[in-house]
Amino acid sequence: MGELRYILGGPQGGGLETTSEVLSWSFAKSGYGILSDREYFSNIKGRHSYVHATVSGAENPFHLSYPVDLVGAMDAETVFTHFQEIDRGGYLIYNKDEDNAKYGSILSMEPELKTRLNEFFKANGIGGTLGELSTYLSERRQINVVALSYSSLLRALQQEASVIAAQASRYVSSILIGSIASLVGLESSSLAFGLKKRFRSGEILKHNMIFSEIIARQLQAFSYKRPSLGKSSLSRGKMVVASGNDFVAMAKLMGGVRFQSYYPITPAADESFTLEKYEKVGGDRGSIVVFQTEDEIAAVTSAIGASLTGTRSASATSGPGFDLMTEGLGWAGINETPILVTYYQRGGPSTGQPTRGGQSDLLSSVFASHGEFPRIVLSSGDHSEAFWDTVDALNYAEMFQTPVIHLVDKFLANSIASIPLPDVSKIEVRRGNLVKNGGDGYQRFDFTSSISPRAFIGDERMWYTGDEHNENGHIDEDSENRIKMMTKRMDKMNLIEESIPEERRHALYGDKDPEIVLLGWGFVKGVAIKALEQLRNEGIKASYFHIRTFVPFPKKSVESIFEDVGPENVVDVECNYEGQAGILVRLNTGHELRKHVVKFTGRPIYLSELVEAIRRVLSGSSKEVLNLGA
Amino acid sequence: MEPRELTAANYRTDVWNDWCPGCGNFGIVAAMYQALAEMKTDPAETVVISGIGCSGKTAHFVNTTGVHTLHGRPLPFAQGIKLSNPSLNVLVNAGDGDLLGIGLGHFVALGRRNIDLVVMMHDNTVYALTKGQAAPTLHRGEKPKALNEPNIQDSVNPIALAVTSGYTFVARSYSSRINHLKETIKQAVRHKGSAFIDILQPCVTFDDIHTYDYYNKRVYELKTDDWNPTVNDENEAQEKIMQAIAKSFELDDKIPLGVFYENTLIPTFEERLGEKLPGYLDGPPSREEIERYGKTIVDGDKFGEIFSQFIVEY
Ligand SMILES: Cc1ncc(C[n+]2csc(CCOP(=O)(O)OP(=O)(O)O)c2C)c(N)n1
Numbered sequence: 001m002g003e004l005r006y007i008l009g010g011p012q013g014g015g016l017e018t019t020s021e022v023l024s025w026s027f028a029k030s031g032y033g034i035l036s037d038r039e040y041f042s043n044i045k046g047r048h049s050y051v052h053a054t055v056s057g058a059e060n061p062f063h064l065s066y067p068v069d070l071v072g073a074m075d076a077e078t079v080f081t082h083f084q085e086i087d088r089g090g091y092l093i094y095n096k097d098e099d100n101a102k103y104g105s106i107l108s109m110e111p112e113l114k115t116r117l118n119e120f121f122k123a124n125g126i127g128g129t130l131g132e133l134s135t136y137l138s139e140r141r142q143i144n145v146v147a148l149s150y151s152s153l154l155r156a157l158q159q160e161a162s163v164i165a166a167q168a169s170r171y172v173s174s175i176l177i178g179s180i181a182s183l184v185g186l187e188s189s190s191l192a193f194g195l196k197k198r199f200r201s202g203e204i205l206k207h208n209m210i211f212s213e214i215i216a217r218q219l220q221a222f223s224y225k226r227p228s229l230g231k232s233s234l235s236r237g238k239m240v241v242a243s244g245n246d247f248v249a250m251a252k253l254m255g256g257v258r259f260q261s262y263y264p265i266t267p268a269a270d271e272s273f274t275l276e277k278y279e280k281v282g283g284d285r286g287s288i289v290v291f292q293t294e295d296e297i298a299a300v301t302s303a304i305g306a307s308l309t310g311t312r313s314a315s316a317t318s319g320p321g322f323d324l325m326t327e328g329l330g331w332a333g334i335n336e337t338p339i340l341v342t343y344y345q346r347g348g349p350s351t352g353q354p355t356r357g358g359q360s361d362l363l364s365s366v367f368a369s370h371g372e373f374p375r376i377v378l379s380s381g382d383h384s385e386a387f388w389d390t391v392d393a394l395n396y397a398e399m400f401q402t403p404v405i406h407l408v409d410k411f412l413a414n415s416i417a418s419i420p421l422p423d424v425s426k427i428e429v430r431r432g433n434l435v436k437n438g439g440d441g442y443q444r445f446d447f448t449s450s451i452s453p454r455a456f457i458g459d460e461r462m463w464y465t466g467d468e469h470n471e472n473g474h475i476d477e478d479s480e481n482r483i484k485m486m487t488k489r490m491d492k493m494n495l496i497e498e499s500i501p502e503e504r505r506h507a508l509y510g511d512k513d514p515e516i517v518l519l520g521w522g523f524v525k526g527v528a529i530k531a532l533e534q535l536r537n538e539g540i541k542a543s544y545f546h547i548r549t550f551v552p553f554p555k556k557s558v559e560s561i562f563e564d565v566g567p568e569n570v571v572d573v574e575c576n577y578e579g580q581a582g583i584l585v586r587l588n589t590g591h592e593l594r595k596h597v598v599k600f601t602g603r604p605i606y607l608s609e610l611v612e613a614i615r616r617v618l619s620g621s622s623k624e625v626l627n628l629g630a
Numbered sequence: 631m632e633p634r635e636l637t638a639a640n641y642r643t644d645v646w647n648d649w650c651p652g653c654g655n656f657g658i659v660a661a662m663y664q665a666l667a668e669m670k671t672d673p674a675e676t677v678v679i680s681g682i683g684c685s686g687k688t689a690h691f692v693n694t695t696g697v698h699t700l701h702g703r704p705l706p707f708a709q710g711i712k713l714s715n716p717s718l719n720v721l722v723n724a725g726d727g728d729l730l731g732i733g734l735g736h737f738v739a740l741g742r743r744n745i746d747l748v749v750m751m752h753d754n755t756v757y758a759l760t761k762g763q764a765a766p767t768l769h770r771g772e773k774p775k776a777l778n779e780p781n782i783q784d785s786v787n788p789i790a791l792a793v794t795s796g797y798t799f800v801a802r803s804y805s806s807r808i809n810h811l812k813e814t815i816k817q818a819v820r821h822k823g824s825a826f827i828d829i830l831q832p833c834v835t836f837d838d839i840h841t842y843d844y845y846n847k848r849v850y851e852l853k854t855d856d857w858n859p860t861v862n863d864e865n866e867a868q869e870k871i872m873q874a875i876a877k878s879f880e881l882d883d884k885i886p887l888g889v890f891y892e893n894t895l896i897p898t899f900e901e902r903l904g905e906k907l908p909g910y911l912d913g914p915p916s917r918e919e920i921e922r923y924g925k926t927i928v929d930g931d932k933f934g935e936i937f938s939q940f941i942v943e944y
């Protein structure tokens with residue numbers, strides 16, 4: 001098989017997040033690469049959430065696909081929601097105690113899904129209970145149904161591990177961990193490693209270890225052929241296995257962020273939480289202040305204030321919060337103040353789809369705030385890029401003394417991935433044009449250097465103002481001063497153009513002599529690269545053009561793509577309605593994208609649907625709207 | 631930097647002051663110059679932070695570091711500056727519109743934190759720089775000259791709001807009692823924690839109600855023999871808060887000036903941070919080394935140690 005794809009579903013708040021972590025660490029310990037995405041509602045308890053993962057022995061995967069090999073269900077709703085996603089010959093783990101459950105009476109299920117199920121059940125002549133569905137799946141869809149009695153498993157746990165009855169129900173999600181580990185033959189030492197990482201020591205760890213043995217024994221009763229991942233061919237060594245939020249937090253700490261301000265918002269807040277866990281790493285000699293403010297206006301303006309004192313500072317937010325930050329960004333722009341905003345994209349507009357993903361904030365990040373000032377906009381395609389882009393973003397902010405916006409999709413932020421340990425000795429910290437002891441003649445906005453001499457508040461006397469100002473930072477509305485100051489600031493855009501090379505702005509994957517080029521950005525990267533492999537197997541020569549910086553834009557490389565394959569053969573692949581990167585391509589190069597594959601359901605683009613869409617584009621379609629995923 | 635002996639005049643920049651002749655703001659900066667000179671304040675270690683409005687220009691007129699921020703946002707800017715470098719002396723000059731209108735959320739939030747800085751509110755009852763609309767300090771029924779009709783929104787009581795938000799030094803002064811204001815500023819600077827001064831500031835151009843004459847007739851100074859605003863014991867706090875609130879509603883015929891409330895028993899935010907971050911006070915964010923020869927100071931081994939939670943060895 002080489003690759004295992006699974007979905008684990010259950011009620012929000014039921015322990016799925018833990019399940020995802022434990023399995024990710026365990027698979028990684030056995031040498032497998034993993035990507036484990038989390039899909040959930042804006043809800044704390046009860047609504048359907050699920051984990052969708054790809055485990056691979058051949059690579060660190062960055063794609064998800066349907067159908068899946070296995071669905072593990074904590075509850076009946078999961079089975080009703082995902083049974084159609086299981087491949088023939090795949091597996092379903094579910095609770096047979098619920099065989100009488102009917103989808104019609106599941107309160108948390110959305111009515112549209114019930115209607116679709118009604119049609120399906122009617123067309124296939126099945127009654128509406130879980131038991132009947134299970135029979136249908138094993139008899140007519142050749143699915144290996146692992147029907148377990150969760151209550152008897154929990155009773156066994158109570159007896160063997162002396163867990164009291166009231167607490168046993170907390171271990172339902174552990175049934176999924178144990179069954180998957182046992183089904184795929186995960187080494188027990190790896191499972192123990194994953195469990196220990198999560199629960200450290202003590203009772204809960206012990207119970208989980210005992211429980212996984214109980215489950216393994218139960219599963220011996222099933223005579224199905226086991227799914228096999230085969231041996232991993234990944235090279236041995238250390239891996240980092242973490243979510244995108246965590247990777248950004250790690251990079252901020254490594255890159256020297258010592259002040260991070262934030263106002264809680266999904267899917268950004270986890271980053272600040274992680275950073276706060278490490279606030280004491282400086283020991284007696286230092287600290288990281290993670291400042292929870294009253295709103296995002298205060299978040300961005302306090303981070304700017306910190307930056308004025310020479311602190312590397314940053315904030316993290318998503319759409320609604322970024323909107324509130326825009327006035328502050330302009331202040332940082334006119335005052336040549338370094339600031340990094342990590343912008344986690346979720347589905348908009350307004351509250352939109354607060355826990356779902358998207359790429360619809362690109363234009364907002366490029367154009368936000370009134371007036372004109374230099375900025376840099378970066379976007380990350382995977383966890384490794386998110387780490388290194390954060391490091392670069394911090395350097396760019398200080399080198400060019402201007403705001404940097406770093407776009408990260410929710411898909412990346414909330415999914416756990418494995419990557420080889422980054423070589424942190426390569427982390428550069430470039431602080432730009434700093435001056436000490438400027439003395440009485442010090443002018444913060446000196447005209448003589450293209451990047452202003454930056455002293456820190458506390459070391460020199462200086463002035464700042466959001467009004468147009470003279471070299472001293474005092475208000476000045478003289479026309480000639482305005483022209484000089486504006487030109488000096490905006491000239492930094494030329495400097496940015498010169499300093500950030502074309503190779504840094506994009507990456508190109510796949511066939512060197514393609515007939516078709518997919519153009520995308522952000523988390524589209526992983527699935528697009530994987531799609532190339534599949535297309536090649538079908539005899540289609542394709543490549544993927546990945547945009548990594550929107551300001552500065554990879555203009556020359558995009559132009560040459562259009563020249564090489566012709567505008568008919570460039571396909572825009574994005575998670576938004578308008579094709580926002582396509583709009584920026586046109587703005588920067590004059591080329592119009594004529595083929596679009598877009599998705600705006602809040603779910604990531606999956607391999608199977610992307611390949612299918614490209615096939616359609618090749619046979620003439622100019623726009624494909626994707627909609628896979630529960 | 632070795633502080634030179636500076637006179638009040640040295641704290642004045644040579645930027646031409648473009649306030650209307652007779653504006654109450656002149657008295658405020660005069661008192662600031664004197665207070666800064668008397669306290670021998672180091673100009674490079676002192677930061678005057680202002681919002682947007684006539685009052686916002688203050689940052690340019692004082693010869694210390696000045697940060698002229700956004701309308702309503704001087705407080706979060708000031709907090710970022712102070713928290714990343716707690717040894718700085720931070721003074722905020724803001725309009726009543728800045729603090730109690732557009733930036734009210736920040737005003738309350740600062741009180742909850744008790745960060746060690748001084749907030750001076752230029753209380754002129756109007757949005758002066760936008761030509762005299764009603765500020766949140768203007769009472770219902772009043773009609774200063776720029777309004778078409780009398781104000782139909784109620785006013786905010788700045789003193790009561792400050793006290794209940796958690797400010798630990800709350801006072802009122804008046805721009806033409808320069809000596810009183812100067813002394814109040816010095817007290818506020820010396821106070822450890824968030825200090826708020828409501829400064830009555832006649833806007834001679836737009837406010838034809840709250841004129842010098844109006845205030846001169848009404849203001850009186852709270853004398854220490856019959857007024858004690860200081861909390862000496864935690865059990866007294868509530869009583870002193872109630873007393874300050876009651877006093878703050880004396881507004882019609884007699885307007886009290888002086889300290890309404892003072893409490894030095896509440897830990898500052900910096901102390902609260904220092905308690906959870908042992909390195910904070912000695913190595914605050916702005917003073918930390920983050921770079922050596924252009925590289926991060928954290929090496930690979932340290933990275934593995936710090937983030938062991940995320941590391942898996944195969
Ligand atoms: C976000 C925003 N909205 C509106 C304005 C316009 N504006 C400039 S000054 C001001 C009011 C100033 O009033 P106040 O804060 O009381 O200061 P004063 O001029 O009275 O000293 C307003 C509304 C602005 N600068 N920014």
Ligand code: SF4
Binds near residue numbers: 685758833
């Ligand atoms: S408008 Fe009022 S507050 Fe502004 S400078 Fe003139 S008098 Fe002073």
Ligand SMILES: [Mg+2]
Binds near residue numbers: 725753
């Ligand atoms: Mg005002």
